[in-house]
Amino acid sequence: MKELRAMIRLELINLFGLNTYRHIRDPREKRKKRALLIALMFVGLVLMGYAGGVAYIFADFGLAKKIPMLFIPLAFIFQLMLGATKSKSLLYRERDLELLSALPVTGTKVATARIVRLYAEGIIVTALILLPSLIICGIYTGAGVLFYAAILLMILILPILPAAISAWVGILFAAIISRFRHKVLAEVLLVVVLVVGIFVVSAAMSTNTMTSGVEVTAVDSPDIGDGDKEAMKAKMKDAVTAAVEKVESLCPPLKDFGEAMGKPDLPVLLIYALISLAVMALTGLVIGRNFFRISARLRTVVRHREYQLEAMAEQSVMRTLVKKEAARYFSSGIFVANTIVGPAMAVAASVALAFFDVSRPIEGLKGLSFAVDIRGGLPLAFGGMFGMMSISASLISMEGKNWWIPRSLPLSSREILGAKALFNLMVIAPVYGLTEIILLFTVRAGLMDRLWMLLIPGVSILYSVLLGLLLNLKYPKFRWETATEVVKQSAASGFSLLGGFVLFLPAVGAMILPELYRNLLNLLMLLLIGSLCVLFYRKLIRYPLERLVG
Numbered sequence: 001m002k003e004l005r006a007m008i009r010l011e012l013i014n015l016f017g018l019n020t021y022r023h024i025r026d027p028r029e030k031r032k033k034r035a036l037l038i039a040l041m042f043v044g045l046v047l048m049g050y051a052g053g054v055a056y057i058f059a060d061f062g063l064a065k066k067i068p069m070l071f072i073p074l075a076f077i078f079q080l081m082l083g084a085t086k087s088k089s090l091l092y093r094e095r096d097l098e099l100l101s102a103l104p105v106t107g108t109k110v111a112t113a114r115i116v117r118l119y120a121e122g123i124i125v126t127a128l129i130l131l132p133s134l135i136i137c138g139i140y141t142g143a144g145v146l147f148y149a150a151i152l153l154m155i156l157i158l159p160i161l162p163a164a165i166s167a168w169v170g171i172l173f174a175a176i177i178s179r180f181r182h183k184v185l186a187e188v189l190l191v192v193v194l195v196v197g198i199f200v201v202s203a204a205m206s207t208n209t210m211t212s213g214v215e216v217t218a219v220d221s222p223d224i225g226d227g228d229k230e231a232m233k234a235k236m237k238d239a240v241t242a243a244v245e246k247v248e249s250l251c252p253p254l255k256d257f258g259e260a261m262g263k264p265d266l267p268v269l270l271i272y273a274l275i276s277l278a279v280m281a282l283t284g285l286v287i288g289r290n291f292f293r294i295s296a297r298l299r300t301v302v303r304h305r306e307y308q309l310e311a312m313a314e315q316s317v318m319r320t321l322v323k324k325e326a327a328r329y330f331s332s333g334i335f336v337a338n339t340i341v342g343p344a345m346a347v348a349a350s351v352a353l354a355f356f357d358v359s360r361p362i363e364g365l366k367g368l369s370f371a372v373d374i375r376g377g378l379p380l381a382f383g384g385m386f387g388m389m390s391i392s393a394s395l396i397s398m399e400g401k402n403w404w405i406p407r408s409l410p411l412s413s414r415e416i417l418g419a420k421a422l423f424n425l426m427v428i429a430p431v432y433g434l435t436e437i438i439l440l441f442t443v444r445a446g447l448m449d450r451l452w453m454l455l456i457p458g459v460s461i462l463y464s465v466l467l468g469l470l471l472n473l474k475y476p477k478f479r480w481e482t483a484t485e486v487v488k489q490s491a492a493s494g495f496s497l498l499g500g501f502v503l504f505l506p507a508v509g510a511m512i513l514p515e516l517y518r519n520l521l522n523l524l525m526l527l528l529i530g531s532l533c534v535l536f537y538r539k540l541i542r543y544p545l546e547r548l549v550g
Contacts, residue, residue, distance in 0.1 A: 003105050007113035012120055016040065032475050036491035044128050052132030064140035067133055072154065075129040076162055079122040083166030088173040089334050089484040090114055091287065092295050101292060108288025115167045115284055122159030130155055150264035157269065160276035164283040171287050174294050317411065321419030322426070328398055329391065329423070332483045335398065339391045339487070343431040346385040350435045354442040373511055375445060376518045379452040380507035380525060383460030386432065387500030390468030391424040393493045397477040397486045407545055414541045417469055424465045432461060452522045460503055463529045466536035468496045476548055
């Protein structure tokens with residue numbers, strides 16, 4: 001137990017980089033860490049506000065008692081999605097394999113400590129969703145003190161089972177990847193299938209649920225009076241009630257669990273906790289027994305065949321640097337998998353548009369006095385998909401301890417950073433071209449709409465590439481154990497994701513504006529994004545790379 005406590009402490013001591021922030025002495029680095037922590041807190045507050053807002057709507061519709069039944073599985077699924085995508089890289093870290101192999105610790109203790117880390121992260125996610133929603137439930141239902149005590153108990157026991165299931169996903173991925181010769185390609189395919197599968201299943205469930213009782217009706221007059229508003233609210237209430245009842249009929253255990261939480265029924269919660277702990281213990285035992293064997297098989301082994309010296313060829317500096325970036329990028333499965341999701345979603349969305357008629361505006365949607373033209377928002381929406389996860393936001397940090405090599409060469413910032421930007425564009429360009437070709441056949445649009453769908457995503461790609469490089473220069477992360485820390489958990493990748501997400505906001509305005517004003521908005525956004533690209537480029541070519549110390 002002493003070794004297990006030590007391993008758990010090592011896993012949790014630097015959760016979210018708090019220990020690094022406490023002991024860092026460089027004021028500049030401390031400000032960067034503080035900015036990242038503030039951004040994480042902001043995201044947490046947004047998630048709490050969203051959960052609380054949706055719970056308030058349910059309570060206002062008289063469905064306060066249904067909130068536990070809806071939000072407890074929501075927290076479960078949300079944690080499972082986050083854990084499943086990172087469990088493999090968290091459980092099996094190549095960098096510390098040799099060190100762990102030399103220590104007098106068993107694989108079971110190492111695996112258990114890392115599952116506990118998944119559980120600790122799950123507690124935070126669960127608290128952000130359940131605290132505001134269940135407190136609103138307790139206020140509207142007049143629950144007693146026991147209910148609020150059960151909330152704290154639920155926050156502690158709910159994340160156990162998702163952490164264990166995520167660990168099983170991790171070991172399944174690891175077992176599959178370890179049997180493939182091309183491990184990076186196998187990891188990329190598995191992660192993309194997982195993410196797209198979750199997206200498709202959740203979208204199908206949402207559509208199947210929300211279509212029960214939801215009708216689109218036309219509004220004869222653009223003026224909506226108080227009576228119309230009350231009638232509209234009554235229709236929305238009926239639709240939401242019907243959707244909740246459909247969820248209950250499709251999954252009766254959710255209804256029973258929600259009722260047990262609403263009472264609260266402590267024996268049911270205790271049984272769930274015991275089952276979850278048993279599953280976690282079994283998971284740690286199974287993974288631990290095979291931990292070092294699978295970790296060793298996951299290591300990339302390079303086998304050299306007979307080497308033959310041939311005529312040497314000279315290459316340009318830019319071509320050499322781009323090939324170096326390509327070798328580093330395609331050597332990390334987690335890097336490829338996470339940065340290809342946005343472009344893959346763009347291709348999937350362009351194909352999905354073949355099954356929806358977006359050529360005509362939707363009028364009278366839920367009593368709105370204006371038409372909604374989905375086609376008008378497509379240019380900015382596709383620009384946001386391409387710009388959500390920029391490769392360049394992690395290329396500098398992925399250099400790691402080797403960053404001194406390009407800095408020591410007689411190369412300018414334009415050449416080093418230009419090669420990284422060019423490589424990013426070379427990866428995205430074929431996907432962009434494929435998406436545009438598919439849109440020619442799946443979306444019926446006029447000349448101007450077609451022009452915006454061509455120009456805005458293209459300039460958005462350039463914007464995301466340059467922004468990613470600039471953010472990576474501002475927030476580099478050269479000390480990391482796994483690529484997951486750089487690709488998913490660094491400040492540069494997080495802010496780059498937000499930088500691409502902001503392109504979705506004007507897309508909403510483009511869908512409700514008349515055609516003339518929509519063209520003006522698209523032109524304004526094209527000029528704005530293009531101006532930002534020029535500004536970012538000028539900053540990049542003048543950036544003194546000697547400031548960055550790997």
